[in-house]
Amino acid sequence: MADYSTIAESIFEVNVKGADEWMVRCIFNEHSGSPMQFNIKKGLYFCFSCHEKGDIKSLMNYLGKRFADVEVDVANIVGKLG
Numbered sequence: 001m002a003d004y005s006t007i008a009e010s011i012f013e014v015n016v017k018g019a020d021e022w023m024v025r026c027i028f029n030e031h032s033g034s035p036m037q038f039n040i041k042k043g044l045y046f047c048f049s050c051h052e053k054g055d056i057k058s059l060m061n062y063l064g065k066r067f068a069d070v071e072v073d074v075a076n077i078v079g080k081l082g
Contacts, residue, residue: 002041002042002043002056003040003041004038004040004041004043004056005022005040007056008022008024008038008040011027011059011063012024012025012027012036012038013025015035020039020040020041020042021037021038021039021040022037022038022039022040023035023036023037023038024036024037024038024045026047026049026050026052028047028050028052028062029047029049029050029052031049031050034047034048034049034050035047035048035049036048036049036052042055043055043056043057043059044056045059
């Protein structure tokens with residue numbers, strides 16, 4: 001199963017880390033501290049303020065990256081840790 005924790009830490013301001021569900025600051029709206037839930041195993045997110053939702057692919061598209069690039073970045077990061 002995938003683990004998107006490294007990606008989440010590089011994109012979001014993380015407020016609370018649960019086992020799979022993290023509470024992060026929403027990057028889609030301008031409200032300071034808007035709560036967003038991000039599942040690090042499934043790559044799914046939902047903002048409780050603006051109701052933006054999607055998966056890791058739509059998040060990467062929003063950020064202007066291709067999903068394949070993210071997989072390479074994660075592979076490089078994991079390779080450096082191991």
